[in-house]
Amino acid sequence: MDFYILTLFPEMVMNGLSASITGRAMEKGAISVGAIDIRDYSHDKHHHVDDGPYGGGAGLVMQPGPVVEAYEALSERLGKRPRLIYMTPQGRVFDQKLAEELSMETELVFLCGHYEGIDERALELVCTDQVSIGDYVLTGGELPAMVMIDCIARLVPGVLHNEGSAEEESFQDNLLEYPQYTRPEVFRGMEVPPILLSGHHQKIHEWRRQQSIIRTLERRPDLLEKAQLTKKEQAFLEELREKSLPYQPDRPQGYLATDHADQQHGGGTDGIDAERGSEIPDGDGAQLQEPF
Ligand code: 6GU
Numbered sequence: 001m002d003f004y005i006l007t008l009f010p011e012m013v014m015n016g017l018s019a020s021i022t023g024r025a026m027e028k029g030a031i032s033v034g035a036i037d038i039r040d041y042s043h044d045k046h047h048h049v050d051d052g053p054y055g056g057g058a059g060l061v062m063q064p065g066p067v068v069e070a071y072e073a074l075s076e077r078l079g080k081r082p083r084l085i086y087m088t089p090q091g092r093v094f095d096q097k098l099a100e101e102l103s104m105e106t107e108l109v110f111l112c113g114h115y116e117g118i119d120e121r122a123l124e125l126v127c128t129d130q131v132s133i134g135d136y137v138l139t140g141g142e143l144p145a146m147v148m149i150d151c152i153a154r155l156v157p158g159v160l161h162n163e164g165s166a167e168e169e170s171f172q173d174n175l176l177e178y179p180q181y182t183r184p185e186v187f188r189g190m191e192v193p194p195i196l197l198s199g200h201h202q203k204i205h206e207w208r209r210q211q212s213i214i215r216t217l218e219r220r221p222d223l224l225e226k227a228q229l230t231k232k233e234q235a236f237l238e239e240l241r242e243k244s245l246p247y248q249p250d251r252p253q254g255y256l257a258t259d260h261a262d263q264q265h266g267g268g269t270d271g272i273d274a275e276r277g278s279e280i281p282d283g284d285g286a287q288l289q290e291p292f
Pocket of ligand 1: 087088089131134135139141144
């Protein structure tokens with residue numbers, strides 16, 4: 001998979017993505033990342049790429065010429081016009097499902113805006129998708145593009161060592177990940193749950209699934225509706241709901257659900273706050289200031 005990023009800050013995205021797993025994937029050739037400096041396509045003698053908005057107002061708008069020419073030069077080089085994703089808080093909110101869809105492409109272009117955005121005519125000409133990474137406002141599209149590339153890259157064959165691990169993780173099954181433990185067996189008096197030392201693979205699998213269900217019920221009850229549970233797991237979930245697990249926002253969530261609870265803390269009295277989800281903005285981000 002070849003990623004291209006149209007940006008005014010090429011070093012920022014290259015530095016970020018050259019580290020860690022994406023960096024290794026680039027070295028191995030499983031992905032490539034190319035940053036294209038929009039400023040290289042300025043015809044201005046001072047290399048300006050922005051100007052004040054027609055109609056007045058604060059800030060600067062990125063001019064259409066350099067953006068369109070940067071994309072067209074790339075398209076000519078590739079012999080095709082690949083999907084171009086404009087990073088904007090006004091876009092469709094990125095999620096694992098969109099990451100999976102985009103990971104099927106052979107090339108992806110990310111367009112990163114700055115200032116007050118990009119001239120609308122450039123977007124009409126080159127943009128196929130508009131994507132946001134969440135309901136909050138950032139100063140530019142570079143970090144969002146890096147987030148998306150990181151997420152998509154780990155779905156590309158050959159990027160992760162363990163090809164199976166991407167599939168087992170959070171959201172794949174609409175269940176959150178179970179807690180993980182490694183050596184030492186006892187840390188500051190806290191023991192690893194004994195089942196994990198038993199070598200009983202079936203029992204370990206069942207315990208981990210149960211932990212995932214507990215976590216999801218505590219933290220993201222909205223996800224549970226879409227989770228695929230066995231009859232036995234559904235019964236387990238019903239039992240949890242009847243017991244109404246303690247939820248205490250001031251401590252790491254899920255903590256009471258582990259064996260540590262007995263060792264370290266007394267039980268809480270709060271029930272699960274099923275209404276918590278209602279505090280999260282539901283898509284239109286109406287309470288946030290421009291550019292929504
Ligand atoms: Cl894609 N861009 C900017 N500037 N801010 C954002 C965003 C994108 N997604 C969330 N906030």
